[in-house]
Amino acid sequence: MAHVLKVSTQVGSVGELGFESQQDIYSFTYDETWQARDVAFPLSPHIPLSGERPKLGTVHRFLANLLPEGRALEVASMMYQMSKDNTFGLVHMLGKEPVGALSFTATAEAAAPGEDGAEFAEPEYTAAEEQDAPPVRRVVPNEELSERIRRRDEIPFPVWDRQLRLSVAGFQDKLQVLVEGESISLVDGGPISSTHILKPESLNPASAFMVANEHYCMTLAASIGLPTAAVRIRRIPEAILLIERFDREVELDPADGVTALRVRRTHVIDGCQALDLPVNLKYERNFGNARAVRDIREGASFEKLFALGPHFENPAHARQVMLRWALFQLFIGNSDAHGKNLSFHVRPAGLSPAPFYDLVSVNVYGDVVEQDMALAYGDAFRLEEVNAFELACFAQHTGTPRPLLARELTRMAQAITRVARDLAQSEVYVEEERDLVERIHDFVMIQVGKLLQLAPEAPRIDRSLL
Structure with missing residues (x-):
């Protein structure tokens, strides 16, 4: 049929x-x-x-x-x-x-x-009829949202009004919402689409305070000039993270500067779609890290992502953005930066890297979570294995000049040093969140010191050894 x-x-x-x-x-x-x-x-x-x-x-x-x-x-x-x-x-x-x-x-x-x-x-419906249809907002009061977050074990978080509201890839609990000032609504398309992704705290005690974790890492990236989706924490009273969507363009009512008149949807694809890979190849070691299979590396990789060059709207700019994305994961210890955690705008002239998202410090939680990295730097799948030789291999595999790699590492490390402490002391974090953010800061600064030492060594590696 x-x-x-x-x-x-x-x-x-x-x-x-x-x-x-x-x-x-x-x-x-x-x-x-x-x-x-x-x-x-x-x-x-x-x-x-x-x-x-x-x-x-x-x-x-x-x-x-x-x-x-x-x-x-x-x-x-x-x-x-x-x-x-x-x-x-x-x-x-x-x-x-x-x-x-x-x-x-x-x-x-x-x-x-x-x-x-x-x-x-x-x-x-024709496109014109769809656009002219009256927008339907289903406002979600804080009390209702708070109850639903607390009852996620009983009622799946994506189900609202007996309708599955989730259309976003990934494992975490999340919800597509329209945010207008302090109002959060569910919408059903037409001229008004969702403007934000809402994430509550993780239910996994091994990765506690993920809202503060992601907020700090995303804010740190934005503060050093990396293209990053805007984020903010709201308390209802539970902490939720609101991530502004980069595949939406909002036209606000000039009368109040808050109400959305239209939300234009723009086309983006993730790294697996860009590479024509199935979702089960989002990790480079597609069969895992057991001894018998850990050398099988058929999944997404930095080498494959950088090889998308012919499809880029501006190849030089795209490669620079992707290099910074790859290096930033080393600073924060994001071992779960896989092939679906990088996206691209799709335009008539080609692909262009989208703002960064899902930036979290996974390694700060220690051995209770997986420490092996989703994508290897050279042959290094763990942070402690990343040395000057592996960075030089990473540069060669991605077609990155090693002096450029060294300059970017140094520039990013110095920029992080200037802002990381003040961001960690922000009043946006409370109680145990602050303790976790302090640990992330300390982890990041250790990485800064290590990578500052490795940066000048990578260009000196004998090319014949690579």
């Missing part, structure tokens, strides 16, 4: 997603009107706007990377009574507002009444 979903943006139709369920074959066809537009962009570099047929499995991999992982995927599977492997069905149910500009919807024409797939049918 063949099934079809319409793929569109807020300005019009992009094409049709096809799925043959018996043979598990996916296809995508661009609308000719979309291909002719000056503002047209491809879904990804591997689903070209020219209409050239992508490689087998590419469309499926692109879609699967849009879906949540872990518990959220389990919830979606149970709620909609479909297999976690039913990518097409899950994309239909969760695809109205995924990350990026695209929406995936079915129309009454997609299946005749009584046929398989007819349950997917929903009214068809």
Whole structure:
């Protein structure tokens, strides 16, 4: 049985997603009107706007990377009574507002009444009608949000009003919300989309105070000039982290400067989509770090990410941003910086790195969490293994001049030294949060000292040894 979903943006139709369920074959066809537009962009570099047929499995991999992982995927599977492997069905149910500009919807024409797939049918609206539809805000009072955070073991956090609200990839509990001043709302698309990602504290005691952790690391990155999504902590009274979305452009009402009149969605893809990798290859060691398999490195890697050069809008600028992203993880000890933790804006002229997100100090929690890094620097998968030789290997594998690597490490270390202490003493952190942030600061400063020593040594490594 063949099934079809319409793929569109807020300005019009992009094409049709096809799925043959018996043979598990996916296809995508661009609308000719979309291909002719000056503002047209491809879904990804591997689903070209020219209409050239992508490689087998590419469309499926692109879609699967849009879906949540872990518990959220389990919830979606149970709620909609479909297999976690039913990518097409899950994309239909969760695809109205995924990350990026695209929406995936079915129309009454997609299946005749009584046929398989007819349950997917929903009214068809033109882009103009969708944009002119009155926005619907479902305001979430602090008291309700607080209760839902405390009851996450009983009621899955993504489920609100008997509807699964999550369309964001990843493992952590999170929610797409519209933030207008102090008001937090749930919205259903049209002219008004979500503007922020809301994250409550982790339920895992081994990674306590993750809100303060991420806030400090993100603020530190922004303070040294790295392109970083804006974050803030709000207490309801539980601490929540609000992350401003970089795939949304908000038009505010000039009358109050707070109310959103429209929220334009822009297209972004993550590193796995950019590399045409399935989600299970987001870690470089795709089979883990056990002795028998730790030398198998088929997943995302710095070398593969930097090899995206031909697809970049501005290759020199993109490489510089990606280099700083890679090096900053060493300073904060983010061992979980994997292939889906770097994203790219998709524009007609090519890819451009998006602001940084999910910057956390994982290593500060010690051996109760995984210390091996998601992506290797040379052959080093642990912070203590990173030395001048491995940094030189990293530079060679990514095509980075070693003097540039040394300059960037030194510049970043000096910038961190100037701001890290004041940020750690910010009044935004309270009680045990402050203790954790102090530990992160101390950890970062140890890394600063180590990397300042290694920086001038990396360019001196004999090239013949690499």
